[in-house]
Amino acid sequence: MGMNTRSMIFTLYGDYIRHYGNEIWIGSLISLLKEFGHNEQAVRAAISRMYKQGWVESTKKGNKSYYYLTERGVNRMEEAADRIFKFKPAEWDGKWRMLMYTIPETKRNARDEFRKELVWSGFGAMSTSTWISPNDLEKQVKDLVEKYEIEPFVEFFVSEYKGPNDDAKLVEKCWNLEEINEKYQEFISYYSQKFIIDRNKIQNGEMTDAECFVERTSLVHEYRKFLFVDPGLPEELLPKKWLGNHAASLFSDYYRTLAEPASRFFEQVFKEGNEIKHKDESYNVLDHPLMIEP
CATH class of the missing domain: 1.10.10.10 (Winged helix-like DNA-binding domain superfamily/Winged helix DNA-binding domain)
Known part of the structure; x- marks a missing residue:
């Protein structure tokens, strides 16, 4: 190895x-x-x-x-x-953490590094700029947003998934x-x-x-x-x-x-x-x- x-x-x-x-x-x-x-x-x-x-x-x-x-x-x-x-x-508290961003091309490097950090922290991608995790990662997200100075481009939610599929399908889609x-x-x-x-x-x-x-x-x-x-x-x-x-x-x-x-x-x-x-x-x-x- x-x-x-x-x-x-x-x-x-x-x-x-x-x-x-x-x-x-x-x-x-x-x-x-x-x-x-x-x-x-x-x-x-x-x-x-x-x-x-x-x-x-x-x-x-x-x-x-x-x-x-x-x-x-x-x-x-x-x-x-x-x-x-x-x-x-x-x-698990049954809630999902959802992070969405629209980081401009002028901050492409920050966007790429931010994405790598999200994966490392355990987030899964639902789409290119929408990421979710069932884990309590609010502190990590706050620290990352500050680190890359992207506050204006990020939205973060703690939410419940209401379907139409079940949580297992959601997991399958992201990981x-x-x-x-x-x-x-x-x-x-x-x-x-x-x-x-x-x-x-x-x-x-x-x-x-x-x-x-x-x-x-x-x-x-x-x-x-x-x-x-x-x-x-x-x-x-x-x-x-x-x-x-x-x-x-x-x-x-x-x-x-x-x-x-x-x-x-x-x-x-x-x-x-x-x-x-x-x-x-x-x-x-x-x-x-x-x-x-x-």
Whole structure:
């Protein structure tokens, strides 16, 4: 499963660095990504691109460069973590959030970025400029509208669907759940076998901390991709043979198995050139505050 460097850096910030003061020396980042076969040049190019895109800021201490997430980056990581580690579908209030926009051609870039963010947040398109979601996303919408300065061009409603079809038909029109289910099946097929093998290896002391670090990071990296395809619909709107819950349980079990040795390796690399004392004292990798049992 291919992993590009920039995407891997996001995964490392989300699953590790944000719990350790949210800042890392570029040398440590290079060492960590070496474990996945990424070279120094690729890491420097990727972090530079993230800097230009406003995801990270840099600071110098002596002759060392450190990178930390901007407020925008922190907010995105928190939102992503909330969705990755929250395995119970939200309870539905029966209402639909509807967003309509008429963003002019002069703001085409903002319109394209706004559309990508809507998909990431879990909205589905009824038509080119009409989007819906059953989830309470008012805050996200407000933040996005402000971010792209498109207040005059957007209308947002909280409404009830009165037919003529049922809610399931509405879901079918806006999301391809069959395709998403197939992606979950691929994830389950690949990782259920891998989980058993790795669990046995760990129990028998046949897996190094570095290997656990690579597997845990790869696992989160792959599971994180569902944020871009699964809208996180409430249980009432999902098909009977929905595989999302099975995938979430598998992810949770596998993550917990790899968690401690992976963290040990991360800390071993991190303590060279970084302030380990900035680690969040309340952070417990086995009792993640956002991890909810199914």
